[in-house]
Structures are given as structure tokens and as C-alpha cells.
Amino acid sequence: MTALRGQPGSVPLKISIVCLTLAIACGTLFSLATGGRTDVGLADIFRPDGLARTVLFDIRMPRTCAAALLGVNLGMAGLVLQAITRNPLASPAILGINQGAALGLTLGVVLPNTIDLPLDFYALTGALTAGVVTFAISGGFGGKIDSLRLVLGGVAVGAFSYAMVRFTYTLDDDIARSVIRWTVGDITDIRWSETKRLAVWAVPGFLASLVMAQRFNLMALGQASARGLGADPRITLLLGTVVAAALAGASVTVAGPIAFAGLIVPHLAKFLFGGDHRVLVPTTALLGAALMLVADGLSKTLTAPIEAPIGVVAALMGAPWFLWHTIFARDVS
Amino acid sequence: MRHASSTRLIWTLLGLTFAAIAVFLWSLAAGAVRIPITTIINTLFDLDGPKQGFIINKSRLPRSLLAFCTGSSLALSGAIVQALLRNPLASPKIIGINSGAALGVLLTFIFAPTLDLNWLPVVAACGGILAAAAIFSVAEFAPVSPARLALVGIAIGMACDAAVDFILATSELYEVSAPLVWMTGSLWSRGWAHLNAVWPLLVGLSAITLLYSYRLDLIRLGTAQATSLGLNVRRERLALLALATLLAAISVSVVGVLGFVGLMAPHIARQMVGGTHRGLLPVAMLVGAILAMVADAAGRALFAPLEVSAGILTAMFGAPFFVFLLLSSFPSPIQ
Numbered sequence: 001m002t003a004l005r006g007q008p009g010s011v012p013l014k015i016s017i018v019c020l021t022l023a024i025a026c027g028t029l030f031s032l033a034t035g036g037r038t039d040v041g042l043a044d045i046f047r048p049d050g051l052a053r054t055v056l057f058d059i060r061m062p063r064t065c066a067a068a069l070l071g072v073n074l075g076m077a078g079l080v081l082q083a084i085t086r087n088p089l090a091s092p093a094i095l096g097i098n099q100g101a102a103l104g105l106t107l108g109v110v111l112p113n114t115i116d117l118p119l120d121f122y123a124l125t126g127a128l129t130a131g132v133v134t135f136a137i138s139g140g141f142g143g144k145i146d147s148l149r150l151v152l153g154g155v156a157v158g159a160f161s162y163a164m165v166r167f168t169y170t171l172d173d174d175i176a177r178s179v180i181r182w183t184v185g186d187i188t189d190i191r192w193s194e195t196k197r198l199a200v201w202a203v204p205g206f207l208a209s210l211v212m213a214q215r216f217n218l219m220a221l222g223q224a225s226a227r228g229l230g231a232d233p234r235i236t237l238l239l240g241t242v243v244a245a246a247l248a249g250a251s252v253t254v255a256g257p258i259a260f261a262g263l264i265v266p267h268l269a270k271f272l273f274g275g276d277h278r279v280l281v282p283t284t285a286l287l288g289a290a291l292m293l294v295a296d297g298l299s300k301t302l303t304a305p306i307e308a309p310i311g312v313v314a315a316l317m318g319a320p321w322f323l324w325h326t327i328f329a330r331d332v333s
Numbered sequence: 334m335r336h337a338s339s340t341r342l343i344w345t346l347l348g349l350t351f352a353a354i355a356v357f358l359w360s361l362a363a364g365a366v367r368i369p370i371t372t373i374i375n376t377l378f379d380l381d382g383p384k385q386g387f388i389i390n391k392s393r394l395p396r397s398l399l400a401f402c403t404g405s406s407l408a409l410s411g412a413i414v415q416a417l418l419r420n421p422l423a424s425p426k427i428i429g430i431n432s433g434a435a436l437g438v439l440l441t442f443i444f445a446p447t448l449d450l451n452w453l454p455v456v457a458a459c460g461g462i463l464a465a466a467a468i469f470s471v472a473e474f475a476p477v478s479p480a481r482l483a484l485v486g487i488a489i490g491m492a493c494d495a496a497v498d499f500i501l502a503t504s505e506l507y508e509v510s511a512p513l514v515w516m517t518g519s520l521w522s523r524g525w526a527h528l529n530a531v532w533p534l535l536v537g538l539s540a541i542t543l544l545y546s547y548r549l550d551l552i553r554l555g556t557a558q559a560t561s562l563g564l565n566v567r568r569e570r571l572a573l574l575a576l577a578t579l580l581a582a583i584s585v586s587v588v589g590v591l592g593f594v595g596l597m598a599p600h601i602a603r604q605m606v607g608g609t610h611r612g613l614l615p616v617a618m619l620v621g622a623i624l625a626m627v628a629d630a631a632g633r634a635l636f637a638p639l640e641v642s643a644g645i646l647t648a649m650f651g652a653p654f655f656v657f658l659l660l661s662s663f664p665s666p667i668q
Contacts, residue, residue: 089484137656137659137660148483148484149659151484151487152422152427152483152655152659153656153659155427155487156652156653156655156656156659157652157656159592159593159648159651159652159655160648160649160652160653162648163592163644163645163646163648163649163652164649166642166645167641167645167649186502259491259495260495303503306503307503308499308502308503309502311498312495312498312499312502312503315491315494315495315498315499316495316496316499318495319488319491319492319495320492322488322491322492323485323488323489323492325488326484326485326487326488327471327485327488
């Protein structure tokens with residue numbers, strides 16, 4: 001198990017928290033300093049008024065906050081999924097949860113007059129349905145999760161949801177116009193209202209994960225041991241699915257399905273801080289925020305003046321990692 | 334016993350051929366303009382009476398023929414890959430060949446838009462072969478279980494998809510609108526030029542594969558048995574893999590990612606005539622051709638005048654089929 005191979009405490013926790021906070025600070029500055037207007041820089045924060053201030057406070061800052069929150073959400077969702085499936089390849093994108101949320105969201109947009117509910121609700125329902133279907137395919141609710149079935153089932157659920165999403169785009173030209181940038185994960189147009197929507201889900205999701213950290217630790221011992229110690233693995237699975245679906249669904253509503261961030265952040269956290277989820281939950285959140293802030297800065301600078309959407313940057317960072325892990329990790333299947 | 338299965342094979346082939354012809358005619362009739370069957374026959378055989386020369390000859394006939402060619406090629410490719418990996422869940426899409434080919438074609442769309450259409454299959458084949466080579470070099474140099482191999486294929490496919498997304502998102506919209514339609518697996522605006530570019534290659538490769546069919550049976554027995562029966566397993570596997578890759582990649586180069594046809598067709602064929610490749614391959618080809626033609630024509634007819642990409646329909650029906658396979662191969666599809 002990767003989860004227990006690293007030595008907890010090999011890096012003193014206080015130092016690592018300080019390092020992470022520093023990384024977040026650097027990432028924030030990087031993300032704030034870059035953008036379409038190259039003449040606006042960090043020094044303009046202290047300027048009392050004018051265009052530069054508007055650019056910083058109303059355009060760049062909500063986007064920077066959103067990037068950090070997305071990192072928290074997706075990192076937590078990945079960590080929770082990896083813990084409850086005991087599978088290092090689990091993540092919202094690979095298990096089809098992101099795509100399910102996208103499908104729910106698209107249905108919510110296409111069928112606006114049927115039921116008047118906020119879009120978040122549709123995305124969450126889609127994410128939850130996709131997660132439950134994938135777990136049902138892998139045999140999770142009957143007892144033992146089959147590792148390979150989990151991944152292949154997730155790929156199938158994802159492919160199906162995505163086909164449905166593309167199908168609805170075919171029906172409506174106006175939605176089709178925004179399809180590319182939305183499906184690859186784009187946060188260019190984010191303002192404070194979207195950022196608030198992310199935060200509303202990030203905080204309870206994080207707290208719930210923190211409360212469940214001990215359950216996740218018991219899951220790592222194996223389903224039988226977890227049951228013996230009084231934590232029914234099926235309940236953990238169900239609660240974890242709800243938390244992960246809420247976090248991933250909220251991210252998808254705001255930024256589209258961002259792949260791979262949910263996969264690599266928990267791995268990096270486990271590599272650095274060991275396998276205790278009570279430590280992992282806060283550190284994964286911090287690490288996710290730091291990583292997505294850097295990805296946001298890169299997305300603005302890498303191919304300037306055209307922006308590479310943040311989801312694409314995350315995918316380019318994450319795909320090699322996934323490949324490396326499937327080939328060399330010992331604990332797959 | 335042998336006699337009985339031969340009779341069954343012949344009847345199946347006959348029935349499928351008739352079904353394919355019927356679907357072919359229906360695909361010519363279906364679309365925004367519905368054309369009665371007598372008009373179609375008049376046009377095809379140049380008889381007297383009402384004709385619809387423009388729609389049929391310019392648009393629907395090449396599309397249906399292209400669907401026939403690519404559907405059967407994808408099915409053949411899927412049958413080979415499933416036999417090679419001894420894995421019922423394998424398909425060109427799952428092991429990343431399609432995504433590699435898509436990446437290759439997209440790169441040429443962007444960097445060499447003036448390239449002649451005839452080079453498209455070559456480019457797609459290069460991309461597909463690179464992806465397949467990456468997957469199988471992993472299998473050769475770091476021996477892994479078939480299960481791990483499927484995961485490596487998914488990973489390579491995802492890496493290619495990430496690159497595709499990167500290109501799509503960072504280029505101008507007018508540049509990518511054509512590739513975007515193509516990416517979803519559509520035969521929209523495909524004409525005689527595309528058909529002529531690929532059909533000689535696909536027919537040739539299919540013929541070679543059919544001649545190879547008995548070796549697939551030997552390989553399915555396992556490496557040890559096949560070797561003891563006098564087969565150079567390593568060389569044959571390589572040759573067959575090259576065939577499968579070329580078939581899938583060339584198909585992808587003209588119709589885009591027509592997912593799950595390569596997965597479904599061999600399974601349906603196996604239900605009909607069993608696992609012997611001499612019969613399985615031609616049946617799978619016909620089934621694949623029928624699936625592709627139905628997907629294309631239905632996509633055209635369902636919401637006419639809007640068109641739904643064939644790839645969307647195959648994924649909508651293929652993904653649940655895949656899940657069904659996953660569930661029915663208990664306890665675990667591959668060990």
C-alpha cells in the first residue's frame with residue numbers, strides 16, 4: 001500500500017505546513033501578477049483607484065481564489081475517493097464523477113423549464129449518480145471492490161455521460177459555442193459570485209472529510225478489519241461518495257470537468273506526509289490550492305496571448321504522472 | 334460437429350449480408366430528405382423513373398460506403414486486439430490507438446492544413462502506431478499483467494486526449510471547428526475523396542487479416558501452446574498488432590473516433606458463431622459495418638435537419654454494453 005509506505009512524520013508537520021503556506025503565497029502572487037493586461041502588476045494593489053485596481057480586485061482576485069478553491073475541492077474529492085475505494089488510481093475524472101456532473105449540469109441547462117432548481121443541484125445529482133453507478137459496477141456495495149472493474153467501469157460511465165453531453169450540444173447551437181472551453185476546464189470569466197459558490201461547498205466538504213478521517217484510516221486496514229473495528233465500510237463508502245460528489249460537482253459547475261488534479265494532489269500529499277488521513281486531509285487541501293494556483297499562473301503565461309485553460313494545464317501535468325503510476329506502482333490490481 | 338458449425342456459419346453470413354444490404358438501402362433513404370426505395374434503386378442502377386442523383390451520389394452513397402468500410406475495419410481491429418491481449422474488454426479505443434491517431438490527425442489539421450487528403454491515413458497510422466508501440470513496449474520491457482496493460486492503454490489514451498484538448502483550446506475557433514466535428518466521430522461532409530483515400534488500404538489490410546485468421550486461433554491458446562505448435566509467437570503478435578493498429582488508425586483518420594464499434598462487433602459475432610476466427614472475423618466485419626451504417630443513418634434521421642454524430646450514438650449504446658460485459662465476466666475479466 002502506498003498509503004502506508006511513506007513514513008508519517010518524516011517531515012516535521014509544522015515545517016511542512018509553513019512550506020505549504022509559503023508555496024500558496026508564491027502561487028497567489030504568481031497568479032495575481034499574470035494576466036491579459038501585461039501593464040498591470042502587483043504594485044497596483046496599493047494604488048487607491050483606477051483601472052489597474054479594478055483589474056486586480058474584480059477580475060484577477062476572484063479567479064485566483066477560485067483556482068485555490070478548485071484545488072482544495074478536487075484534491076479532497078480525490079483523497080476521499082482513493083481512501084474509500086482503496087485504489088490509488090481513483091479520482092473524480094477516472095471514476096466518471098466529473099463527467100456525470102457535466103451531464104447533470106447540461107440537462108439542467110437544456111431543460112430549464114421543467115423544475116426550477118439551482119444548477120448546483122443538477123450537477124450534484126449527476127455526480128452522485130455517476131459515482132454510485134461506478135461503485136455498483138465495481139461491486140463496492142456488495143463487499144469487495146474489484147480494482148480493474150472500478151477503473152474500467154468509471155471509464156465507461158464517463159464515456160457514456162460525455163456522449164450524452166455532446167449529444168445535447170448537437171441539439172442547441174448556442175450551448176455548442178462554449179463547448180470547447182467549458183469542457184476542458186476554464187476559469188477565465190469567473191467573478192466573485194462563482195467564487196462564493198465554490199467556497200460554500202468547499203468548507204463543509206473539508207469539514208466532513210476531517211470528521212471522517214479516522215474512518216478513512218480504518219478503511220486502509222481492509223474492509224474486514226474496518227468492520228471489526230466498528231466502522232461499516234459500506235457506510236464509509238456511501239458517505240465518502242456523497243462528499244466527493246458534492247466537491248467534484250461544485251467544481252464542475254464553476255469550471256467544467258478538470259481532470260487529473262484530483263488524482264495527483266492526494267498522491268503528492270501521501271508521498272510527502274505519509275498515510276494518516278488526519279494529517280492528509282488538511283495537507284491535501286493546502287497542496288491542492290498551491291498546485292492549482294501555479295497551474296492558473298501557467299495557464300496565463302504558457303501560451304500568451306492565448307490562454308490555455310487551467311484544466312488543460314492540469315491535464316498536461318497529471319497525465320504523465322498517471323502513466324508512470326500505472327506502469328510502476330506496485331499496488332494496482 | 335464441424336459440419337453443423339459450418340452450416341451455421343454459412344447461414345449467419347448469408348443473413349448478415351442481407352441485413353447489411355437492407356441497412357445500406359435504409360441509410361440511403363434516411364435523412365433530412367426522405368427518399369423512397371424505388372427512387373434509390375432507380376438512381377443506383379440508372380433505371381428509368383424518378384431519381385435523386387445529387388443527394389444519393391454526392392452525399393449519402395459515399396458516406397454509407399465509408400461507414401461500411403470503417404465499421405468493418407474497426408470490428409476487425411477489435412477482434413485482433415481482443416485475441417492478442419486475450420482480454421474480452423480490449424478494443425482499439427480502450428488501448429489508446431484511437432486517441433493516438435486522433436492526435437496525429439489534429440496536429441496536421443493545425444500545422445499543415447494544406448496537406449493533401451491522401452496523406453491523412455498515413456498521419457493517422459503514425460499516431461496510432463506510436464501509441465500502440467508505447468503500450469506494447471511497456472508489455473515487452475516491463476512484463477505486466479494484462480490488467481495492468483489495459484490501464485496503461487487508458488493512461489496513454491488520456492495523455493493523448495490531454496494534448497488534443499490543449500491544441501483545441503489554444504487555437505483559434507475557426508481553425509478547430511472542423512476538427513471538433515471530426516473528433517466526435519462523424520461522417521458529416523465526407524465524400525468520395527475520403528472514400529477513395531482509404532478503401533484500397535482497408536480492403537487490402539482486411540484481406541491479409543482474414544488470411545491470418547488461423548494464427549489468431551493459435552495465439553488465443555496461449556504463448557506456450559502456440560510455440561509448441563510451431564508458431565513464432567513474438568513475430569506473429571507483432572505483425573497482427575501492426576494490422577490491428579493500421580486498420581483502426583486509418584478508419585479514425587476519416588471518420589474520427591467512432592467509439593465502441595471495435596468492442597461490440599466481435600462480441601456480437603462471438604455470440605453468433607463462436608470463437609473460431611475463421612468464421613468470427615467475417616461475421617464481426619459485417620456486424621461492425623451494420624453498426625456503423627445504422628449509427629450514421631440514425632444520427633442523420635433522428636433529429637433531421639440536425640445531425641447527431643455517429644460517434645455519439647455508438648458511445649451512448651456502446652458504454653452500457655461495455656458495462657454489461659464487465660459485469661457478466663465474473664469474478665474478474667482478466668487475471
